[in-house]
Amino acid sequence: MGGYGIIMAVRRLTVKNIISRVRQTFPQASETYLINLINDALLEAGMYRTKIEYAKTTTVADQMWYDLSDVGSDIDINKVFRVDFMDSAGDYIKVPRLIDNEILKMDVT
Amino acid sequence: MASNHSHPEADIAWFIVGDKLALVTTKGTDSSSVHSKSGDWKGIDEAVTNGILIHYYAEPNALSTTANTRLTAYPDLDNSMHASLIEYVKAKLYIDKAGTSNDPNVASTAMNMSMVHEKKWQDSMVKFGSRRRDKIGGTRVVKTFDLR
Numbered sequence: 088m089g090g091y092g093i094i095m096a097v098r099r100l101t102v103k104n105i106i107s108r109v110r111q112t113f114p115q116a117s118e119t120y121l122i123n124l125i126n127d128a129l130l131e132a133g134m135y136r137t138k139i140e141y142a143k144t145t146t147v148a149d150q151m152w153y154d155l156s157d158v159g160s161d162i163d164i165n166k167v168f169r170v171d172f173m174d175s176a177g178d179y180i181k182v183p184r185l186i187d188n189e190i191l192k193m194d195v196t
Numbered sequence: 197m198a199s200n201h202s203h204p205e206a207d208i209a210w211f212i213v214g215d216k217l218a219l220v221t222t223k224g225t226d227s228s229s230v231h232s233k234s235g236d237w238k239g240i241d242e243a244v245t246n247g248i249l250i251h252y253y254a255e256p257n258a259l260s261t262t263a264n265t266r267l268t269a270y271p272d273l274d275n276s277m278h279a280s281l282i283e284y285v286k287a288k289l290y291i292d293k294a295g296t297s298n299d300p301n302v303a304s305t306a307m308n309m310s311m312v313h314e315k316k317w318q319d320s321m322v323k324f325g326s327r328r329r330d331k332i333g334g335t336r337v338v339k340t341f342d343l344r
Binding site: 098099100101102103104105106108109112113116118119121122123124125126127128129130131132133135136137138139140141142143144145146147148149150151152153154155156163164165166167168169170171172173174175176177179180181182183184185186188190191192194 | 198199200201202203204205208209210211212213215216217218219220230231236237238239240241242243244245246247248249250251252253254255256257258259260261266267268269270271272273274275277278279280281282284285286288289293317321322
């Protein structure tokens with residue numbers, strides 16, 4: 088008797104699987120072009136919040152702004168939804184998002 | 197090294213402008229200066245290694261077109277959405293076919309096929325994209341009820 092183990096989805100498609108299925112209809116399509124199209128699809132899929140990640144960064148004393156740019160960075164951020172700050176015990180504590188960001192002092196450093 | 201903020205939730209906040217994250221604090225002194233007055237928002241006041249933990253929605257990693265492992269790689273998406281990638285690729289290829297065909301019947305059919313695949317792709321992403329990767333959907337019981 089099999090018991091009640093967790094049934095896991097094991098079906099994944101490799102790039103080769105995807106290309107072979109596409110070539111059922113478009114046998115002449117080049118491999119590079121198809122991979123580029125898959126990359127376009129992945130880029131579009133990123134707009135629908137399909138992947139959640141975390142990253143840490145170091146603060147600098149009296150520096151207000153931190154770069155989230157995709158250029159020259161290892162991380163590609165679409166939307167930040169939560170920020171935690173390390174407290175005096177070394178734990179990360181959720182800090183609130185400031186909705187009204189028209190604050191009095193605005194350091195550009 | 198930990199920070200000197202014992203309650204960051206009370207005196208630190210963040211906001212985004214464009215591609216920049218601003219981290220501000222109300223911590224300060226009893227000075228009346230806007231540069232240091234307690235209660236006024238200003239830049240975070242100390243250097244903390246790995247002091248910020250950012251949670252974000254990310255872009256999936258792109259596939260390589262040249263690496264030796266390019267064909268055996270898995271797309272950087274939940275496996276439940278892998279099949280949807282085929283719909284996207286076919287939609288674009290049918291558009292190509294419609295644009296390059298000299299036969300208006302072939303072009304028209306290709307456009308229709310493109311729309312069919314485009315709709316399947318949109319349905320999978322827009323309607324079900326977030327639901328499919330939701331690992332906590334449905335009823336769960338982590339502890340049996342106490343019926344005494």
